[in-house]
Amino acid sequence: MKTYRSAILITLIGIVLSGCGPERIFSAKVLDGVDPNFDFAAWRMVPNAKGGKKVQLGGRIVQAPQKDGLVTMVLTQLPIAEHPAYGPTDRERGRGEFLVYFNGKIPTNHLQPGNRVIAIGTTQNAVVVAIEDSQRSLPALTAQCLHIWNTGGKEIADFPNFGAGYQPLEEETYCTESR
Numbered sequence: 001m002k003t004y005r006s007a008i009l010i011t012l013i014g015i016v017l018s019g020c021g022p023e024r025i026f027s028a029k030v031l032d033g034v035d036p037n038f039d040f041a042a043w044r045m046v047p048n049a050k051g052g053k054k055v056q057l058g059g060r061i062v063q064a065p066q067k068d069g070l071v072t073m074v075l076t077q078l079p080i081a082e083h084p085a086y087g088p089t090d091r092e093r094g095r096g097e098f099l100v101y102f103n104g105k106i107p108t109n110h111l112q113p114g115n116r117v118i119a120i121g122t123t124q125n126a127v128v129v130a131i132e133d134s135q136r137s138l139p140a141l142t143a144q145c146l147h148i149w150n151t152g153g154k155e156i157a158d159f160p161n162f163g164a165g166y167q168p169l170e171e172e173t174y175c176t177e178s179r
Helices: 002-018 040-045
Strands: 054-063 070-078 097-103 116-131 134-149 171-175
Parallel strands (some): 097 134
């Protein structure tokens, strides 16, 4: 009888503790090969020297036009927080802008300026893009997967997850067909 109770107690503790860990957005398969020591600042300075690396980057959407199944996002790079809320955070100053190409369809409300994004993809050479009527050369990333929070420019941590007045934060993961 004690063994049975111990097994139930251990199972319950495991369930409770599993809810305390960081939320996992991408599968281990998607994260396989991601460079954990990728230096965004160095890539931004010399993007053509760092092509072909698989990376995970967070950011805030500046603009994200979608045409013929290709999304071209300009993001301001933001660090990815792990606590109190997982995702890109604006609590620190962004380190510059970069371009993300995603081959797939995404609802327009998820592509609004200010929304937060984490992209998993491969670095490419710099690309010249128009931002607010000026031409800029930005380092580019071809995304395999994106996770988008429809924040409307707010911080992810500003969305309460319990209590009266609960406003759920809409979020979604998008991956290309060849994940």
